[in-house]
Amino acid sequence: MGTRSERDFRRPSPEDIEGWMQKAFDMARAALDSGEVPVGCLMVHSNQLVGKGGNEVNETKNATRHAEMVALDQVLEWCRLEGRDHSEVLPQTVLYVTVEPCIMCAAALRLFHIPLVVFGCKNERFGGCGSVLDIPGDDLPNTGTAFECISGFRAEEAVEMLKTFYKQENPNAPKPRVRKD
Amino acid sequence: HFKMEFPRCKRRRSADTEPVSWRVLPVLSDEQCQDTQLLDAYAAPIADKRQTSRLVRALATVYPMAGLQHIKRVRARKDPGSPHPLEIIVCLVRDLPATGDERGKSIAELLSSADVDTSALGEPFLVKIPASPPLTRPQFELASKHWPTSFHEDKQVTVALRGDLFTPGEKAKMQGFMETAIAAARAGQREGMQPVGGVIVDPQTERIVAVGHDCSQGAHPLQHAVMVCIDLVARAHGGGAHQYKYAHCKFSEAGSPPRLRNGSALGLEVKGNVDELEPNALPYICTGCDLYVTREPCVMCAMALVHSRIGRVFYGAASLDGALGSRYKIHTQKGLNHHFDVFKGVMEQECEDLISKPS
Ligand SMILES: [Zn+2]
Ligand SMILES: [Zn+2]
Numbered sequence: 001m002g003t004r005s006e007r008d009f010r011r012p013s014p015e016d017i018e019g020w021m022q023k024a025f026d027m028a029r030a031a032l033d034s035g036e037v038p039v040g041c042l043m044v045h046s047n048q049l050v051g052k053g054g055n056e057v058n059e060t061k062n063a064t065r066h067a068e069m070v071a072l073d074q075v076l077e078w079c080r081l082e083g084r085d086h087s088e089v090l091p092q093t094v095l096y097v098t099v100e101p102c103i104m105c106a107a108a109l110r111l112f113h114i115p116l117v118v119f120g121c122k123n124e125r126f127g128g129c130g131s132v133l134d135i136p137g138d139d140l141p142n143t144g145t146a147f148e149c150i151s152g153f154r155a156e157e158a159v160e161m162l163k164t165f166y167k168q169e170n171p172n173a174p175k176p177r178v179r180k181d
Numbered sequence: 182h183f184k185m186e187f188p189r190c191k192r193r194r195s196a197d198t199e200p201v202s203w204r205v206l207p208v209l210s211d212e213q214c215q216d217t218q219l220l221d222a223y224a225a226p227i228a229d230k231r232q233t234s235r236l237v238r239a240l241a242t243v244y245p246m247a248g249l250q251h252i253k254r255v256r257a258r259k260d261p262g263s264p265h266p267l268e269i270i271v272c273l274v275r276d277l278p279a280t281g282d283e284r285g286k287s288i289a290e291l292l293s294s295a296d297v298d299t300s301a302l303g304e305p306f307l308v309k310i311p312a313s314p315p316l317t318r319p320q321f322e323l324a325s326k327h328w329p330t331s332f333h334e335d336k337q338v339t340v341a342l343r344g345d346l347f348t349p350g351e352k353a354k355m356q357g358f359m360e361t362a363i364a365a366a367r368a369g370q371r372e373g374m375q376p377v378g379g380v381i382v383d384p385q386t387e388r389i390v391a392v393g394h395d396c397s398q399g400a401h402p403l404q405h406a407v408m409v410c411i412d413l414v415a416r417a418h419g420g421g422a423h424q425y426k427y428a429h430c431k432f433s434e435a436g437s438p439p440r441l442r443n444g445s446a447l448g449l450e451v452k453g454n455v456d457e458l459e460p461n462a463l464p465y466i467c468t469g470c471d472l473y474v475t476r477e478p479c480v481m482c483a484m485a486l487v488h489s490r491i492g493r494v495f496y497g498a499a500s501l502d503g504a505l506g507s508r509y510k511i512h513t514q515k516g517l518n519h520h521f522d523v524f525k526g527v528m529e530q531e532c533e534d535l536i537s538k539p540s
Pocket of ligand 1: 066068101102103104106
């Protein structure tokens with residue numbers, strides 16, 4: 001448990017990664033334009049979109065409903081509708097997200113056996129993929145599977161969108177801090 | 182409004198007549214638990230007692246020992262055979278110029294560059310002094326074996342470490358809540374789930390807000406008991422993300438939201454009114470609430486509790502990758518904007534039995 005054979009996971013090509021991250025950034029930009037937290041989050045299986053999340057904390061009054069958690073729910077729903085076994089789908093599914101997942105979401109991705117996460121800027125306050133803790137790389141034999149991260153993808157742009165959002169949100173905010181929930 | 186009755190499991194013993202047999206212990210931060218780090222220093226006997234305050238002032242100028250304000254510069258002699266009753270720290274070894282041999286220096290060598298009258302000092306000797314101020318009584322007692330330090334005792338932490346923070350009456354109530362969590366865990370297990378149960382309580386009214394058990398073996402692998410409980414509290418407030426078909430996952434309609442607890446009993450740094458600093462008014466629905474859970478939460482669940490602003494957590498059995506003491510201490514994690522008190526050992530044996538002796 002906890003390890004994965006490299007051969008099992010069919011990695012996306014650099015062009016595919018580029019293309020899906022472009023879509024994630026488009027999604028974040030659209031959220032910003034409609035006054036929502038500018039985070040784009042996509043889950044892709046065999047180069048097919050199987051989940052897409054926006055932050056649903058306010059609607060659900062549940063502070064754990066981050067974009068990643070919403071997207072993971074959609075992947076399960078996709079599996080149900082397609083009649084696919086999620087234990088086969090998840091180890092072949094990549095998360096593309098404009099901001100580093102928090103500690104909770106990073107652990108959720110481990111528990112889902114997601115092999116690869118591509119993200120934009122760091123999340124200095126809650127980041128679970130290197131900023132506060134390193135959940136994907138830590139030795140946690142009872143918490144799903146370790147995963148790989150590709151970080152810093154168009155990071156400045158992702159930070160700029162967050163800064164713009166929090167400036168609009170609260171012009172008197174003490175200082176713009178990178179956050180996304 | 183409707184009232185929901187939460188079934189109690191059949192009591193194998195009555196908390197009213199028999200004192201509880203378990204101990205509830207705090208899960209402190211690493212800084213509060215770790216062994217005291219020590220630094221090498223030179224001390225010397227004070228041959229002329231009347232010179233003490235002058236020496237303290239003079240040495241503080243030459244060797245200020247920055248960051249070591251907790252160290253008392255002067256102590257009573259350790260060796261009863263020594264002719265001089267007082268000893269003083271001259272300097273830290275690390276503050277001496279690196280010459281390769283920092284051992285066995287004479288007082289003249291230690292103070293060669295300084296204009297200090299050393300006639301009242303005896304031959305220097307090496308000592309070890311605590312590098313940081315003691316945070317708990319056990320740390321203070323260990324540190325004092327090396328050199329006297331000041332200690333701003335947090336009485337609550339001392340009492341908590343003795344296992345005496347809660348009265349027998351409070352422990353009996355805790356037992357009632359944990360028995361409900363255990364009953365939920367057993368009910369979940371009968372549905373094919375992991376035997377883990379939890380209860381979220383408003384401690385001001387002593388009312389159960391939500392009861393849940395692990396649902397991760399069903400359609401959703403992330404539905405750990407804590408995640409289920411948090412979502413049920415959200416439902417109690419008119420929100421929620423999921424439906425639970427199990428009879429032992431339920432909530433009672435929320436009254437007024439619980440008030441913020443006043444700080445930490447375990448000496449944790451508690452930030453000010455976080456809501457005011459947040460750009461979004463987020464639903465911190467677990468603010469001020471207590472969680473009772475049979476097993477130490479994993480890192481996902483522990484961070485979910487941070488996001489939900491839980492007040493306190495009580496758990497029974499530790500777990501291998503546990504994130505509230507075993508593998509991480511998310512509740513004291515530096516850099517996070519919410520900290521909370523955690524206690525372990527509530528009905529520990531019964532909670533262990535859930536895992537080791539499945540019914
Ligand atoms: Zn998250
Ligand atoms: Zn968990």
